[in-house]
Amino acid sequence: MIERIVPPEVRDRIDAMVENYSKDLETFEHMADGMRSLFNSRKLRPLIHSVKVRVKEPSHLHEKLTRKYIDAIDEGREFDITLTNLYERVTDLVGARILHLHTRQFADINRILNELLGEELYEIVEGPTARYWDNEYKAYFESIGISVEANPRLYTSVHYTVKPTKKTPRRGEIQVRTLAEELWGEVDHALNYPNRADNVSVREQLLVLARVTSSCTRLVDSVFKCAASEQQ
Numbered sequence: 001m002i003e004r005i006v007p008p009e010v011r012d013r014i015d016a017m018v019e020n021y022s023k024d025l026e027t028f029e030h031m032a033d034g035m036r037s038l039f040n041s042r043k044l045r046p047l048i049h050s051v052k053v054r055v056k057e058p059s060h061l062h063e064k065l066t067r068k069y070i071d072a073i074d075e076g077r078e079f080d081i082t083l084t085n086l087y088e089r090v091t092d093l094v095g096a097r098i099l100h101l102h103t104r105q106f107a108d109i110n111r112i113l114n115e116l117l118g119e120e121l122y123e124i125v126e127g128p129t130a131r132y133w134d135n136e137y138k139a140y141f142e143s144i145g146i147s148v149e150a151n152p153r154l155y156t157s158v159h160y161t162v163k164p165t166k167k168t169p170r171r172g173e174i175q176v177r178t179l180a181e182e183l184w185g186e187v188d189h190a191l192n193y194p195n196r197a198d199n200v201s202v203r204e205q206l207l208v209l210a211r212v213t214s215s216c217t218r219l220v221d222s223v224f225k226c227a228a229s230e231q232q
Contacts, residue, residue, distance in 0.1 A: 006066060010079065014065045017086050021093065022058045024170075029055050031164060031172060032094045038120055039098060043112050047105050049179055052097045060193075064090065087169040091125075091161045094172035099179050102224040103137065103217065106158065107144045109176055117162060125171060127160035134214060153188075154210035155181050156217070180216035184209055 006014070021028075036053040056064075065081060072079040081089045100109060110128060117124060130141035131151035138148050146158065157177040163170060177185070188206055191197045197206075 006069060010069055013082070014062060014069070017065060017081070017083055018058050018062045020083060021061055021086070025055065025058070028094050028170065031170060032096075034120070034164065035094065035096050035172060035174075038116055038122075039096060041112075041116055043116065044098075044109065047100060047109050047112070049099045049101055051099070054095055056093045056095065061090070061093070085169075087171060091171040092173040093170070096172065096174045097182070097185075098174065098176045099182050100176070101179060102221045103140060103156075103178060104221065104224070106141075106146075106176060110144075110146070110158070113160070113174070113176075120164075122162045122164055123166060125161045125163055127174075128158050128176075129160075130156065130158045132156045133210075136218075154207060154214070155184050155188075156214070157181060157185070178217050178220070180213045180220060183216075184213040 032053045032055050036051065039048075039051045039053070068081060069079045087093070098109065098113075100106070114124070127147070129147045129149050130137070131149050132138045132141065133151050133154045134156065137156050138150075141148050141158070151157075155177075157175050160174040160176075162172050162174060164172075184206075187209060191202055191206065197203060
């Protein structure tokens with residue numbers, strides 16, 4: 001287990017952060033309920049397929065903090081997440097995924113999301129940022145004014161970090177992606193979370209699956225583009 005190479009003082013620090021989070025878990029669950037209700041808005045419903053909202057399990061937070069410590073050491077950085085800044089530095093303790101059918105729905109989804117978040121006094125702390133690997137989608141997101149970031153993991157998803165009011169450090173993450181991209185995300189999550197898969201064949205097959213799901217997104221986009229042109 002990766003914990004064996006973590007010094008006792010760092011392990012104690014991580015344990016303290018997870019214990020504090022466990023005590024605050026109900027607050028995060030209330031935040032998740034609020035986000036779930038918000039995204040069920042009649043304004044948004046016609047544009048999306050479904051919404052998933054979850055609160056991170058304390059054991060998964062422990063794994064994440066341990067990985068972050070190991071990554072920091074490997075990269076020669078200080079592991080600077082503390083009890084004081086935990087909720088500002090770990091932004092996905094509440095996570096929402098908004099799934100839709102084709103890419104060009106995103107412009108309207110983003111517009112309505114901004115309206116809904118503003119109405120409910122959520123502040124967008126970071127984003128939206130489109131993580132992409134296909135330059136065609138990079139051009140699309142740039143054309144509608146969305147920041148872009150190359151993604152070496154070969155999937156496309158738009159990320160927001162939000163918090164409910166300016167009085168709390170608690171944050172949540174919203175991801176907007178197509179159903180096809182969600183297929184890859186679910187398989188990757190099952191195999192690489194909380195610990196990364198060591199099997200070389202599995203990693204290679206996940207890269208192939210990423211390309212296949214991206215091709216599915218392209219095909220679905222093309223279907224809807226053709227259907228729209230026939231209606232004009």
